[in-house]
Amino acid sequence: MSAPDGWEEEDGGKALVRSFKFKDFSEAFGFLTRVALHAEKVDHHPEFTSVWNRVDFRLTSHDAGGVTERDRKLAEAINAL
Numbered sequence: 909m910s911a912p913d914g915w916e917e918e919d920g921g922k923a924l925v926r927s928f929k930f931k932d933f934s935e936a937f938g939f940l941t942r943v944a945l946h947a948e949k950v951d952h953h954p955e956f957t958s959v960w961n962r963v964d965f966r967l968t969s970h971d972a973g974g975v976t977e978r979d980r981k982l983a984e985a986i987n988a989l
């Protein structure tokens with residue numbers, strides 16, 4: 909199965925990864941806040957790092973040890989925020 913738009917599979921299915929760039933830190937953090945609210949709603953949480961205007965996500969299902977439908981759904985939802 910191919911990765912959602914804009915996402916790449918890491919290590920043959922271990923995780924989905926994508927970077928987003930914003931105007932500044934405030935825009936990046938606002939976006940992260942929307943992601944956080946969604947993640948709580950669906951009880952599936954992204955790994956992420958942020959550096960000023962950039963946010964890097966890594967989506968994986970820890971219990972399954974790799975990418976599952978929950979990660980694909982979360983990636984699609986993040987794309988739509």
Ligand SMILES: C[C@H](O)[C@H](O)[C@H]1CNC2=NC(N)=NC(=O)C2=N1
Pocket residue numbers: 951952953954955967968969970971972
């Ligand atoms: C108990 C609870 O459902 C689990 O800890 C959930 C919470 N959020 C999670 N998020 C992600 N990305 N992977 C998980 O395996 C996971 N597990």
